[in-house]
Amino acid sequence: MKSWFTSTNQEEKELAAFSDKPLSFASVQVPYEFMTEGGCLDSPSESSSLSCLQSFRTWLSRQPDEEDTRFLCELVDQLLESVKDEKSRFIQFDAPLSLIITASRYNRSTDSPSCRIRQLYIAQCDIRDLPAPLREDFPTPKLISEVGKGDLYGSSIWLGLQHTYTPLHRDPNPNLFYQLVGSKVVRIMEPEKGLTVFRDVHERLGTRGNSRFRGPEMMDGPERDGLHRAVWDDPDPSASIWQGILGPGDALFIPKGWWHSFKSVGQAAELNASANWWFR
Template sequence: MLTGRTALVVSSQCRSYTTKHGLRPIPILPDATLETFRKDAFEPATPALLPRQTFNQLPAVRRWFIPASNGNVALNRHYLARFGATIVPLEITNSDKFTRIEQSLSFFLECVNASSSTYDVRPSRYFNAYRPGARAVRRTAQSNTFFSAAALTPPTARVYLAQASINDLPRALRDDLPVPDLVLKSGKGDVYDSSIWIGQAPTYTPLHRDPNPNLFVQLAGTKVVRLFRPDAGRAIFAKVQEVIGGNASATMRGDEMMQGAEKKALESEVWDDDAASGRLGFEAELNKGDGLFIPKGWWHSIKGTGDGMTGSCAGQLVVSIEQANTVLIYAIALTPDS
């Protein structure tokens, strides 16, 4: 529960939006000044939304995304293709199968294009000719084909550019996501870590916690974040481990979060509307330019929603970007004062 100074902030200084399903809303700070952020969010270590569209002017918002003909948002492939040789980590999910690989940014852009094509495209070194509605299949040692026209069903494979270090990206892309002053000046000013995520909606990040405070910034589209205090998050994690008969560590998280029984149980416990955890949690919906502060140790799960491209950036302190078909997240981590 929010108590003492935090409760005063929520009731008298911060606005909030109404959540569904009994989850408590996260307060919105009255302004985006460093003083207010420190006093009402960073120092008391309580979740807070920055005023809506605080980060709308980040260059990546207008350079990485373009309007699509259907009214949604698309990746600016022409711009991003200039950096196609950059090697990035990718997560590939197909039904309940999950794998991680490293490939070029060009490969990822081809995946995004093929999964949203409505016409035949010329065969490439990445894909066979794509037919509308073809089923996406996993690459194997014998085949480099991700899409098969054999079955006229919607694509099932999801390719997610996940946890690519921002420091490993070309200078021009790094310049598109400058570190906000709130990240540089709130704590010691050290940039602890930075990462970027891009994927196709619907996207899903399972329940986890980070070792540093995060500022999550949405660059395009919509994401819903559910948060739980450290004690509540630990209780949810322990309950799930008991249910599935697991013994996973709450601090060392691996691929078990992304597939199998643990993924299903965690998602059900956090996102099912009738789950008991809903009485313990907080929720925020982020759109383009919105920013969310997540304190150190708070457990959170994130879903990308809607249609079109999505993107997010985050810093530990974390920032996020999202639009509705593809999700992009950029994270920066800073070392807290303590």
């Protein structure tokens, strides 16, 4: 937390920022998601993704003419074309860590909060794929080596510009989730209750969903909207949903097969970061 980020000045409501260490690894390729306008189910009135990207692109063009800046300009141009196509609200791509670092810097510099970049998310980035100096900032929690088989199955970082969101799903392994920057709210259901909710949504849609795959079907369209309504907007009382809010330094254990959905809470475009470890 201290190595990657600066602290947030709550009194002046400044946005959290990246520290110098991630800047040293700005060229590292990571997996991104970008949810365009209409994808934020909680704040549909914010400025369009197209206008925000255009403002970001203009700001980039005014920065010092360096190779990384030129590359980011080309990347944002490609995102603009994807948004204009309107084929999907959900865009997945690989890009350097510098994209979110620069977008965060742009967000803190702009005088118009409505033009800030939102819903840009480094999602499920395998910690093992990071360069050693970054990977070492995410040591496997001692707890994992002392329970079950003591076997780490996988680990990820989740780093985004709010709003960020993960629909209802379940994991094939126990999960230890740790909040680093910002806050997230989670809703959890036991295995049988969650399965009933998930199946009911798909029966109404006439589809079959994959509860363990973070793909376009889960992240965009009728399945995403149906799951959001069933978990967040109008949940069935019989689903017995538990809710918790995680702030920096909070950790949550999610047992194998328990259903859960996460979303960030707080100021739009603010940095939000988490890490998790799946184990056996």
